[in-house]
Amino acid sequence: MSGHDVGADRVVRIWVQVGQQSRGDPVSVAHVCAAAVAGVKVDGAGVTVMVSPTVRETMHATDRVAGELEEWQLTFGQGPCVDAFRGGGPVLAGDLRGADCLARWPVFTPAALDSGARAVFAMPLQVGAIRLGVLDLYRTRPGPLSPHELADALAFADTVGMLLLDGAAGAQPDTAELAWQRDDPTAHQAQVHQATGMILVQLGVNAETAFARLRAYAYAHDRRLGDVARDVVERRLRFKPDPPSGGDNEQ
Amino acid sequence: MSERQLAEAFVEIADTLVDDFDVMDFLHQLTIRCAQVLGVSAAGVLLADQRGALRVVAASTEQTRLLELLQLQTDQGPCPECFHTGRPVAVADLTTATHRWPRFVTAARQIGFASVHALPMRLRTDVIGALNLFDSQPGALDEDTIRLAQALADVATIGLLQARAIRHREILAEQLQTALNSRVVIEQAKGVIAERRHLDMDQSFTLLRSTARTNNRQLSDLARAVVDGSETL
Numbered sequence: 001m002s003g004h005d006v007g008a009d010r011v012v013r014i015w016v017q018v019g020q021q022s023r024g025d026p027v028s029v030a031h032v033c034a035a036a037v038a039g040v041k042v043d044g045a046g047v048t049v050m051v052s053p054t055v056r057e058t059m060h061a062t063d064r065v066a067g068e069l070e071e072w073q074l075t076f077g078q079g080p081c082v083d084a085f086r087g088g089g090p091v092l093a094g095d096l097r098g099a100d101c102l103a104r105w106p107v108f109t110p111a112a113l114d115s116g117a118r119a120v121f122a123m124p125l126q127v128g129a130i131r132l133g134v135l136d137l138y139r140t141r142p143g144p145l146s147p148h149e150l151a152d153a154l155a156f157a158d159t160v161g162m163l164l165l166d167g168a169a170g171a172q173p174d175t176a177e178l179a180w181q182r183d184d185p186t187a188h189q190a191q192v193h194q195a196t197g198m199i200l201v202q203l204g205v206n207a208e209t210a211f212a213r214l215r216a217y218a219y220a221h222d223r224r225l226g227d228v229a230r231d232v233v234e235r236r237l238r239f240k241p242d243p244p245s246g247g248d249n250e251q
Numbered sequence: 252m253s254e255r256q257l258a259e260a261f262v263e264i265a266d267t268l269v270d271d272f273d274v275m276d277f278l279h280q281l282t283i284r285c286a287q288v289l290g291v292s293a294a295g296v297l298l299a300d301q302r303g304a305l306r307v308v309a310a311s312t313e314q315t316r317l318l319e320l321l322q323l324q325t326d327q328g329p330c331p332e333c334f335h336t337g338r339p340v341a342v343a344d345l346t347t348a349t350h351r352w353p354r355f356v357t358a359a360r361q362i363g364f365a366s367v368h369a370l371p372m373r374l375r376t377d378v379i380g381a382l383n384l385f386d387s388q389p390g391a392l393d394e395d396t397i398r399l400a401q402a403l404a405d406v407a408t409i410g411l412l413q414a415r416a417i418r419h420r421e422i423l424a425e426q427l428q429t430a431l432n433s434r435v436v437i438e439q440a441k442g443v444i445a446e447r448r449h450l451d452m453d454q455s456f457t458l459l460r461s462t463a464r465t466n467n468r469q470l471s472d473l474a475r476a477v478v479d480g481s482e483t484l
Contacts, residue, residue: 088428089425089430129435150301190307196442206479
């Protein structure tokens with residue numbers, strides 16, 4: 001495990017890999033999945049998203065096996081993806097032939113093996129109480145992710161999560177080059193999450209929308225997320241519900 | 252520190268290590284106990300994110316400035332050094348560390364701290380985070396106190412990871428990330444409560460925590476319910 005500098009380097013490296021997939025086009029979840037497959041050295045990736053509190057659907061799968069893995073989990077309501085979604089942490093099944101996997105997911109495990117997967121790694125797309133979905137990675141051979149691969153997998157999951165959030169907020173997708181420049185080291189400060197909670201109340205929206213609005217404000221004003229969040233927490237900046245036409249909400 | 256206090260602290264900590272205990276509340280309680288038992292002004296816990304960064308998960312006081320100070324350490328300070336080397340770091344007099352960690356030392360002294368100790372939280376060969384002790388008086392903690400502090404850091408690790416279950420590195424990663432996400436939920440809930448009830452963040456946390464205790468709920472479960480609107484405080 002490593003320190004802050006390596007963390008920042010990782011963000012840049014991840015975005016370079018995404019950029020190699022998107023080749024100047026606006027970045028999509030498909031590009032990030034393709035980059036994750038190459039970067040984490042897995043055989044495929046799939047993303048399942050929340051459509052409503054009770055409905056989930058597969059947004060993207062890189063191949064047939066990845067598509068079937070998503071489908072089994074949605075159909076049976078069990079599997080690493082389901083547990084990652086509920087629990088808030090990654091769920092790492094390095095060998096589906098292990099007894100613990102069969103005990104944990106008795107219906108999913110044989111189906112996944114039949115489909116051709118031997119290891120499944122599920123990364124939740126979450127920011128606290130905001131649950132967007134799950135990034136699933138699979139391999140046809142058994143074995144754990146190395147610490148380095150796991151860190152990259154989590155970083156790819158962060159990237160998918162931010163794309164989903166900004167997409168839901170109507171923000172224009174960026175090229176990878178622009179997007180990584182936006183990647184903000186202050187994004188993990190406690191005040192960012194506190195501000196999300198405050199904006200949620202101010203706007204009468206859910207946490208996902210509140211967080212997206214906070215990010216959108218920071219982009220639009222070319223400020224760091226942590227600085228905007230501090231203004232909200234110290235009550236120098238309030239968000240007001242949208243007039244029908246939209247627009248910004250400073251006071 | 253009195254022996255009675257010490258015994259009480261360990262009993263209380265052991266008492267929380269039952270099934271289904273509340274990790275976030277446990278860590279918060281542990282930092283409070285550390286400060287009391289070790290005779291320091293404040294204590295905080297930082298954990299390593301698998302992505303390679305340190306994150307604050309608990310502090311003996313929710314005082315925002317202490318949290319900021321801990322946060323600042325994710326860039327520089329005794330805590331990252333302790334984390335990287337896996338060894339305790341003692342700064343008996345912060346004025347001697349100005350060149351080493353200029354921003355950290357300035358912020359720490361502004362809050363009124365004169366000395367800092369950091370102890371690694373270790374699970375076998377992995378360092379998962381660090382326990383920080385801040386004091387308003389300069390001076391190194393004596394050897395016995397350090398040993399006791401390390402014991403408390405070890406207890407924190409065990410509690411955090413419910414170590415009986417930790418046989419694989421995979422499970423370690425899963426539980427750490429889950430704990431870190433719980434901390435984010437709590438921050439979001441503090442924001443909701445602060446805005447709705449016109450409280451500051453410390454008061455919001457106190458209300459959240461006391462409500463969880465009174466109703467025998469897990470802090471992170473209640474926080475999640477507050478954020479998704481299924482419960483109102």
